[in-house]
Amino acid sequence: MNPRLSALRISLLYLVLATVWMLASDHWLQMAIADPAQTLRWMTAKKYLFVAGSAMLLFVLLHRQFRHQQATISSLSDREKRLSRALNVVEDGIWDWDLRTHRVYYSPGYASLIGLPGDRLSDDFLLWENRLHPEDHDTALAAYQDHIDGLSEQLDCVYRIRHGDGSYRWVHARGRVERDVDGTALRMTGVSRDITRQRSNEDHLRQAAAVFEATQEGLLVTDSRGVIVHTNPSFSRITGYDARDVLGLQPSILKSGRQDAAFYRRMWETLQNEDVWSGEIWNRRKSGEVYPQWQHIRAVRNDQGELTHYVAVFSDLSSLKRSQHELDFLAHHDPLTALPNRLLLRERIEQALARAEREQGGGALLVIDLDHFKHINDSLGHSTGDLLIKAVAERLQGCLDERCSLARLGGDEFAVILESPQQQHASSLAQRLLETMNAPFMVNGQTIYMSVSLGVSLFPEDARNVDHLMQHADAALFQAKASGRSLYAFYTPELTARARSHVQVEAALRHALDNDELRIYFQPVHDLASGRMVGVESLVRWQHPQRGLVPPCDFIPVAEECGLITALDAWMLDQACRQMRSWLDAGIDLDYIAVNVSSRLFSRGGLEQRVALALEQAGLEPHHLELEITESAVMQNFDQALELLCQLRLLGVHLAIDDFGTGYSSLMRLKRMPVHKLKIDQGFVAGLPDESEDAAIACAVIGLGQSMGLQVVAEGVERPDQAAFLLTHACDFGQGYWYGAPQPADVLLPKLPRHRA
Incomplete structure (x- = not known):
């Protein structure tokens, strides 16, 4: 209702009624009273009566109007207080943007959302625009403009806005435009919500879901009753069961039977007491294959501490077990010949020495070196050299009986442990090994002649521990090579003395190089x-501080052997x-x-x-x-x-x-x-x-x-x-x-x- 129109109608009605009253009452008085003086008195009384009646009527109307107005004001005040209390409680930011003046009302919640005190809030649109993240600026403005232009039914966009502490917060804004009868946008009112934590949680959930789906470990989720409710792709890859094969069933379908009931009882007791269990368990694939897996089970509880789910994470240990066996083999065997390596040889020598001491027996260690093997590698290549090494290993193995154990020490060097108390057994074996190498080898269609040199150390005569036995065998091998190769030699104490001298000369020669003890002599x-x-011709000499001038024959061979x-x-x-x-x-x-x-x-x-x-x-x-x-x-x-x-x-x-x-x-x-x-x-x-x-x-x-x-x-x-x-x-x-x-x-x-x- 238009207040101005209503007031005009009342005024006109009053004018008409007052006019009718005055004319009608005057005419009635003239007809009813003949005395002019009395008529004049009544007409005067009528005027005062009319004024009193009008005043009474005006009072009634104004009273009613003021009461209605007071009730309306009181109602609006209550509503405003309730709205203010609601806005103060709500964490969302409410805004009202006047599109004609570009002035914006921001609620206290909006101030809290962007981390600004109320006195720093203005009604300028730029307060919001200037705080937008640079990467989201154009996108957010475009979303607002699309809604203003009528391209979208309502504003609904997500962007980042700078907080008072300098960080950026994710905001979800929703709003709607108010238009006039011509469709012109007048204002836009909306609400903005800080979704930073929600978005972070969603990111974590997406990451967890990605991990769940992509992890190489199998994942199995059951409800509190132990019924399978979810699996991941790795579960199917490891077990062979599709998700539809196991959903609604118990994990017991995976049991292999290798663990007894006591094992599972202990597992469930641990789960009930500690909410977690880890250990190795043997399960069965869909194909029937029994395999080992490492499994970790955790109980999941809600905020009230009630059990809701069990989550099991497991990995297939089959490859690891095989790798462990392979690594154990590689750690103790030569990869080229599959013979025991130096580490396993030492263990077997220790066992042989212990048996010899326990049973009053004996034996020998034979170290074998191929003569001039470097020439084979240099002339025919390392691949041919490897094939020759394998052929030599097979031929040497064919010469041995149950008393012997063959090993490859590395490069072109082998070793044989012989357990026999008779020294002649060692010499006969050494001679047999030399003779068996006389026949040529056929490698890659080429005929190769190869000889070996052997060093022999006896136990317990020459040594009673592994290190000394191997050192003595190496010294004997050096003697065999020095005597012309394709020979065998037994260890003697003189060989050890010579080897020690070699080491001492090498150390002293290194010292000589560092301390300017070398001299040049010139022969015309x-x-x-x-x-x-x-x-x-320039010739090197060594001026030793104690030994004097050392002749070249005493140190040049050592320098050649050690690389100096x-x-x-x-x-x-x-x-x-x-x-x-x-x-x-x-x-x-x-x-x-x-x-x-x-x-x-x-x-x-x-x-x-x-x-x-x-x-x-x-x-x-x-x-x-x-x-x-x-x-x-x-x-x-x-x-x-x-x-x-x-x-x-x-x-x-x-x-x-x-x-x-x-x-x-x-x-x-x-x-x-x-x-x-x-x-x-x-x-x-x-x-x-x-x-x-x-x-x-x-x-x-x-x-x-x-x-x-x-x-x-x-x-x-x-x-x-x-x-x-x-x-x-x-x-x-x-x-x-x-x-x-x-x-x-x-x-x-x-x-x-x-x-x-």
């Missing part, structure tokens, strides 16, 4: 025709280049300085870079350096050696083949090598001129060198008749004690030739 090389000194020879060679190369540079700067007239290169350094790789670096650091021209390489080192891997020799030749250094005639090179290969000199081994020079064989070899080497355009150097010239013979047969150079013993640089200096002024 003379031109046989002119007698002029043309060069020197490479460091010695590198040190010699650097020192020789510096010494030659120093002599040249002092006016010494020498053509070259020679340095021996060991077979280990030659085959190691990177020699050309090492030589170039030594020359560069010393400032020495390459033609003043001569590298002496043994014939055997070149022939170990000829193609690789030829490539290295070419690289060294391009570098500009001179090359000499040392100990020529002691190796097994062919003339076809020799002519391809880019070398400058051949050095006749001193073993062939020692018999000159009387020994016809030495003379023939020396003449042949000299003739070969001349025909190939190579210079020839004879080593070990100690007498004038040797020098004369070599000169007569056109040998170019001589080196030996006849011309001078190896000497330190300061001693040799006065004898060195100098440039003429």
Whole structure:
């Protein structure tokens, strides 16, 4: 009802009634009263009566209106208080956005939602927009605009908004637009709810569900009565049962029968008392296969502590059990031959020693090493070498009886434990093993001849514990190899002393390298025709602080065996280049300085870079350096050696083949090598001129060198008749004690030739 219209109607009604009253009452009084004076009095009374009646009527109307208004105001006040209390209680944020003015009302709950005090809340729309997460800004505004444009029935969107503490909270906003009769959007009212915790819980639930479905462990959920209500895919993969096969059934369908009733009784007692049980259990797959699994069962209770479910997580231990067996086998056996390895051998030796002590018996440990096996690997490849190792293992195994146990120690080394009190049994077994290796092996269509060397240590005579027994067998093996290979040798105390000396020399030699105890001696090389000194050969010596000057034969073999020879060679190369540079700067007239290169350094790789670096650091021209390489080192891997020799030749250094005639090179290969000199081994020079064989070899080497355009150097010239013979047969150079013993640089200096002024 329109208040203005109602007031107008009442006023008009009152006007009409008042007019009718005045006209009608005046006419009635004139008709009823004849006396004019009396009529005038009544007309005056009528006026006052009309005013009183009007006042009474106005009072009644106003009273009713004020009472109604008061009741309405009171009702609105109550409703406003209730709404205010409701808004204060509700954690959701309520907002009312005036789309015409872009002013927004935010409830106290909204202030709490975004973490702002009430005095910082404004009615500006930007208060909300500026707090939107950058990644959600455009999406949220688009959702609001779509609803304003009528593209969506209501606003329903999720976004992140910055909280007062600086973090972002997830908010779920819902709202609806109010429009006028023309459809124009006037305002939008809605509610926003903080769903950060809910979203986090949902994320956790999704993750848990993903884990449940994707985990490799089987999962089984039952209700409180033990009825299966859920399984995951891994349950089906492990057990073979589909979910529809087991839902509604008891987990007892998986029992294998390997555990008795007492086992399950203890399991349920633990579950009831502790709400959790873990252990290994044997179950049966759908196929009937019995398998081990590790199972973890947990009771699930609600907030009131009432049991609701059981959750079982289990993993198949079949592969683990197999892996454990395989690892145990690999830990005690050689993977190539499947023979016992060093670890299992030690256990069996300990058992044999214990039996020998308990039964007053004895036995022997035989250590077997393949002779020159490295040549097989280098020439035919490691795959062929592995096949040969397997063939050797099979042949050795065929020679043994029940008293013996064969093991592979690694590489090309085997061992046999023989339990027999008779020493001759050990020697006969060793001889049998040597003989059985005489027959050739057929590997990859190739015929390979292989021999072995054996070291034998007896127990309890030689040792009463594993370590000593194996050390003594190794010492005996070393003696067998040193005696010519394809032999066997028994342990003697002298072998141990020699081995200890070897270790001591190795340690002292390492100390010598670190403490500058090595020295270089130089032996002159003379031109046989002119007698002029043309060069020197560098030789290493060891100046021991207690033992004095140690001869090379006492430490060079040790250095070669332990790998120190490479460091010695590198040190010699650097020192020789510096010494030659120093002599040249002092006016010494020498053509070259020679340095021996060991077979280990030659085959190691990177020699050309090492030589170039030594020359560069010393400032020495390459033609003043001569590298002496043994014939055997070149022939170990000829193609690789030829490539290295070419690289060294391009570098500009001179090359000499040392100990020529002691190796097994062919003339076809020799002519391809880019070398400058051949050095006749001193073993062939020692018999000159009387020994016809030495003379023939020396003449042949000299003739070969001349025909190939190579210079020839004879080593070990100690007498004038040797020098004369070599000169007569056109040998170019001589080196030996006849011309001078190896000497330190300061001693040799006065004898060195100098440039003429």
